[in-house]
Amino acid sequence: MSNRRSRASVSEEEINELISRLQTLLPSARRRGGSQASTTKLLKETCSYIKSLHREVDDLSDRLSDLMATMDHNSPGAEIIRSLLR
């Protein structure tokens, strides 16, 4: 990776390869038809995907806090977790 930077210019192919790798990560990677989706649209999709993941983390942590509040200290789930971390 460092030799790429020392060339003082990142070639187009490398950027395209990175972008295509990013595209495979997105949930909308199923449609292989327009695999040359425009970069802008891809970046926009990545942004919205990351934002939705953030929202999901918030929502899940909210649910986890509710669940933990109702969890009994002697419940089997807590026992499992405590045994994991020993």
Next chain:
Amino acid sequence: MAAKRTAPPPANPNPNRRRVTSAADDSASAPPSKRMLAFHFLRALSRIHSSTPVPRRTRTIRRAAYSSMARAASPRSAWSRALLRQVRVRRAVRSRRAVLMRRRVSAAPAPPLGASRSSVSAGQTSVAPPVRTPPPRQEGEPARADALRQLIPGGNGMEYCSLLEETADYVRCLRAQVQLMQGLVDLFSGQ
């Protein structure tokens, strides 16, 4: 019960043995080790659970999620380093603020702490850390890259090329974290 999850459930009786070996194969674009993630997050969760049962736990859990995600990721990723830096800064600011509050007469319950939590977008710090922000060199990349920069922690100092790599890594880790948390919710709510 385990049909929905891709990773083995956290109630696996022997994660400790595999934890050591899976941390060793963190190659360049390897997915984040799920057991490391589970280890850090579960440890943080148990700490939260045994600590003050304040009804303000959601924020703490969310912060723990991002911290454990950053710790489980390979330290070669710039975003994990930036996240951990943010956590340190935030903690320092919070302790300083707590000291200041204690010096005053405790009139209001905790409004300054609420103000410091004004970071609406998850993971971003509202306290202005000394970010160096070199001018982002763009190879003719539109404004979308700036939006991405703001989403990825530490993205402001990155070139476009490394920004793409970091984004991929960040998305993979984030997805693993979401899967882990979803699995935990299922585990807890299934009782």
